[in-house]
Amino acid sequence: MLKQLAGRTVVTVTSVLPSLFPPKPFSRLPTIKLLPPNSLSLASPSSSRPRFYSLVSQISHQRGIFDGASFDPYYLSCCMPEKRLRVAVLLSGGVDSSVALRLLHAAGHECTAFYLKIWFQEDFENFWSECPWDEDLKYARAVCNQVDVPLEVVHLTDEYWKNVVSYIIKEYQCGRTPNPDVLCNTRIKFGAFMDAVNGMGFDYIASGHYASVIHPSSDEMNEPSVLELSKDMVKDQTYFLSHLSQAQLKRLIFPLGCIPKEEVRKLATTFDLPNKDRKDSQGICFLGKIKFSEFVARQIGEKEGIILEAETGDFLGMHRGFWFYTIGQRQGLRLPGGPWYVVDKDVNNNVVFVSRNYFSIDKNRRSFRVGSLKWLSDRPPQETWQLQCKVRHGPGFYNCNVTIEQSEDEDEEVAVVQLSEDDQGLAAGQFAAFYNGRTCIGSGVISESWDDQGFPVCEKAMEIAKLEDKSKLGKPVKIKVKPESPLEDESVQKDGTEIEIAVGS
Structure with a gap:
């Protein structure tokens, strides 16, 4: 023990x-250089092998x-x-x-x-059978x-x-x-x-x-x-x-x-x-074998809210609670005429905003802030770095510029990150890991997109989200099927088979 x-x-x-x-203790063998x-x-060079x-x-x-x-x-x-x-x-x-x-x-x-x-x-009160x-x-x-x-x-x-x-x-x-x-x-x-x-x-x-x-x-x-x-x-x-x-x-x-x-x-x-x-x-x-959504429902519960189209403010349907959804998510929305993607959330009013135009080039993000910084060398970073960055697990990297600044309340340092390319799935709460070549030098928690290049939610949608009595919205609108275009949906292959895109999860 x-x-x-x-x-x-x-x-x-x-x-x-x-x-x-x-x-038990063992005797050490002669050290080999x-x-x-x-x-x-x-x-390593082949000569070292x-x-x-x-x-x-x-x-x-x-x-x-x-x-x-x-x-x-x-x-x-x-x-x-x-x-x-x-x-x-x-x-x-x-x-x-x-x-x-x-x-x-x-x-x-x-x-x-x-x-x-x-x-x-x-x-512990658990409801799993095995x-x-x-x-x-x-x-x-x-x-x-x-x-x-x-x-x-x-x-x-x-x-x-x-x-x-x-x-x-x-x-x-x-x-x-x-x-x-x-x-x-x-x-x-x-x-x-x-x-x-x-x-x-x-x-x-x-x-x-x-x-x-x-x-x-x-x-x-x-x-x-x-x-x-x-x-x-x-x-x-x-x-x-x-x-x-x-x-x-x-x-x-x-x-x-x-x-x-x-x-x-x-x-x-x-x-x-x-x-x-x-x-x-x-x-x-x-x-184990239990879905995370089931665990979240058990711990946080469910609270019905509305789903609004980001561009129009149209009332499309209901959801179980904003905490079940993350930016870039496609699964679980149960909306026809898709694919639909979660593009924003109103946490205070329990509203989820969705769009079918998630991959439009003018609606991507490339700048964001990172807090809770930790550097593996324990040494403070230089004021500005040209590095590589991962915003999720996987083989993909972005080239990026990183500038270290003080947070608004001066409590901690934050990294202002400018990616070399747009990313569709930056999610607050996820980690951004920084690299210098093959060396991982540290990471922090993504806090926000701050360059106004996040997905634009129209004024009408923002106002509807603030309504106290959302029952006045009536029934969800009938969703019109969007004309197919090979440029509009990157989640559909040429043979029409849907593939899963896990963005920001």
């Missing part, structure tokens, strides 16, 4: 494998590692194989974290796996049993509810769209958990994230650790890690930072993992 930390909630730990925690492994994983192979082969020969499996030793380049470490590995039961564990084990590190249980406590984490834990246990790695279950339900879920609910009630994954990494996985195992003798904490951390060499320990893009740009998760602190980053290893997703799947087969054919999980981690 983890002891209570000063000023923090008690974190309960249930041992899955008996008498294996903490691991090696180039910083993570720097080789991204864009043979040297790395030679050194890793030397290490593997000394330690008798690779778990009896045959694979490219270069896959260990993000595992710091030149050292013998004690590593706390976050294990979810999925393929990615399982392969990360096996790579760390193959690199000769002494690993202890931890499964974080953030589902609601058994006495346990969402039982299957995950079963797979995590089976993966650990293959190589006799101890597994601990850490209960962080209270911490997750206090630091993530309650924040999400408050943001939705204010009409913003928060990002639970960023918060979970910052406040739970590498927050509450990292604090809980602090002082237990672990050199690093590892997970199956697709990202790369470059730590300074032993003679440059005062220099900051650096978060860089993973080799797999599609799976890259630096966006979700961009709000970490330097203190958090310095304690992390991401073994998958140098490996494409397809190779991770092959490694799962090579290691004969029990979950090698398991599909990747989707959605928010604490919800």
